Amino acid sequence: MQTFIDFISLNDPNVLFVVIGMILLGISSATIGTFAFLQKRALTGDAIAHSVLPGVCLAFILFDTRNLWVLLGGAFVTGWLSIVCVDIITKHSKLKADTAIGLVLSVFFGVGILLLTFIQQSGNAAQSGLNNFLFGKAAAMHPDDIKTMGIVSLLIIIIVLTFFKEFKLLSFDPAYAKSTGLPVTVLQLLLTTLTVLAVAAGIQAVGVVLMAAMLITPAAAAKYWTNNLRKMIFLSILFAVAGSVIGAYVSYTDNKMPTGPWVVMMISCIAVLSILFAPKKGIIPKYIIRKKYVNKMLRENILKELYHLEEKNPGKKIFSIHDITSERAMKSSDYKLGFRMLTRKHLVNKVVTGYGLTNEGQVEGKRITRIHRLWEMYLTQQLQIQGDHVHEDAEGIEHIITPEIERKLIELLDKPEKDPHEKIIPY
Numbered sequence: 001m002q003t004f005i006d007f008i009s010l011n012d013p014n015v016l017f018v019v020i021g022m023i024l025l026g027i028s029s030a031t032i033g034t035f036a037f038l039q040k041r042a043l044t045g046d047a048i049a050h051s052v053l054p055g056v057c058l059a060f061i062l063f064d065t066r067n068l069w070v071l072l073g074g075a076f077v078t079g080w081l082s083i084v085c086v087d088i089i090t091k092h093s094k095l096k097a098d099t100a101i102g103l104v105l106s107v108f109f110g111v112g113i114l115l116l117t118f119i120q121q122s123g124n125a126a127q128s129g130l131n132n133f134l135f136g137k138a139a140a141m142h143p144d145d146i147k148t149m150g151i152v153s154l155l156i157i158i159i160v161l162t163f164f165k166e167f168k169l170l171s172f173d174p175a176y177a178k179s180t181g182l183p184v185t186v187l188q189l190l191l192t193t194l195t196v197l198a199v200a201a202g203i204q205a206v207g208v209v210l211m212a213a214m215l216i217t218p219a220a221a222a223k224y225w226t227n228n229l230r231k232m233i234f235l236s237i238l239f240a241v242a243g244s245v246i247g248a249y250v251s252y253t254d255n256k257m258p259t260g261p262w263v264v265m266m267i268s269c270i271a272v273l274s275i276l277f278a279p280k281k282g283i284i285p286k287y288i289i290r291k292k293y294v295n296k297m298l299r300e301n302i303l304k305e306l307y308h309l310e311e312k313n314p315g316k317k318i319f320s321i322h323d324i325t326s327e328r329a330m331k332s333s334d335y336k337l338g339f340r341m342l343t344r345k346h347l348v349n350k351v352v353t354g355y356g357l358t359n360e361g362q363v364e365g366k367r368i369t370r371i372h373r374l375w376e377m378y379l380t381q382q383l384q385i386q387g388d389h390v391h392e393d394a395e396g397i398e399h400i401i402t403p404e405i406e407r408k409l410i411e412l413l414d415k416p417e418k419d420p421h422e423k424i425i426p427y
Contacts, residue, residue: 076197
């Protein structure tokens with residue numbers, strides 16, 4: 001608890017710089033990464049992240065300084081050059097974009113490793129800490145780094161707010177954006193430039209290896225929570241900032257814990273939790289919804305079959321399992337589950353000799369039967385489909401037709417008395 005209090009108090013300047021720096025990195029990378037994710041350009045961010053390393057090394061070799069703006073300038077140049085190379089390869093060869101990105105990524109990263117090794121073996125005392133750009137070292141950030149990241153984050157936010165509508169249209173429908181007269185090429189270049197800038201600013205904190213995760217993972221997590229772009233960007237920033245702060249705290253608890261990797265780990269955990277538990281889109285909520293629908297179909301099918309048996313056997317109210325299975329083939333486990341649910345809902349009575357519909361169950365069975373036969377009439381009358389081809393379609397649609405649609409069907413068909421098979425439609 002004392003460690004936690006020391007951390008959140010931010011009295012330690014080093015902790016303050018790390019937390020602020022990681023928050024700024026989360027804001028910039030999540031904002032621009034959302035558009036890269038929506039444009040399905042995740043690999044592009046990875047290529048840029050790996051391609052900035054030779055730029056950092058070349059800037060150091062040429063200017064013999066570790067000034068962050070000089071190194072970022074070199075990173076920006078080679079990051080941009082990697083995208084140009086990808087475009088040239090895809091336009092003038094038969095290679096697809098993913099192959100071109102993989103090729104450029106490996107070549108640029110390999111050149112960066114060679115240059116970094118050369119610098120380390122050169123004996124230049126100023127090269128100390130340059131290898132932090134490879135794996136990142138957030139704990140080494142100082143006020144100048146914070147200022148740089150703050151300027152980059154502010155610039156990205158201002159440009160995104162200014163061109164939000166254009167970027168939104170470009171991300172979802174570039175063909176329509178081009179047809180409206182928008183300068184699609186210029187806007188795409190601007191987005192790419194901002195991506196390169198965000199990567200260049202963040203590599204010192206998390207390194208070239210993990211920077212792609214900072215771009216894409218928050219956006220991937222946010223996509224599971226909303227379909228609204230503004231909310232998605234906000235959630236993406238929120239997840240990135242939360243992961244950054246938690247990762248920084250984990251690193252603070254033990255000096256042997258590297259900040260950058262832990263930040264990525266925390267954001268990845270948020271993404272996994274979103275994939276599993278996000279309402280509507282998460283795996284588990286979707287499974288629950290699907291299971292509820294399957295159970296609803298099972299209950300309604302049994303009610304419908306019991307109602308059919310009552311139609312065929314006037315005066316008889318109780319039917320055995322054999323009577324019911326002769327109407328509809330179904331696994332015994334499904335029947336047991338279905339009758340258990342129907343009994344709990346007081347739609348079916350269970351007696352020694354079998355099962356029978358309650359008053360509520362009869363009303364529900366009649367409703368399902370009515371919808372089924374109305375839909376068969378609709379298909380035969382309105383769509384001119386033969387009567388012997390409509391049963392299967394009605395079997396599927398009867399479970400999702402709402403009362404409003406049912407009323408419209410009755411009105412449209414002029415309240416028919418019988419279905420195509422001459423069976424009475426019960427009202």
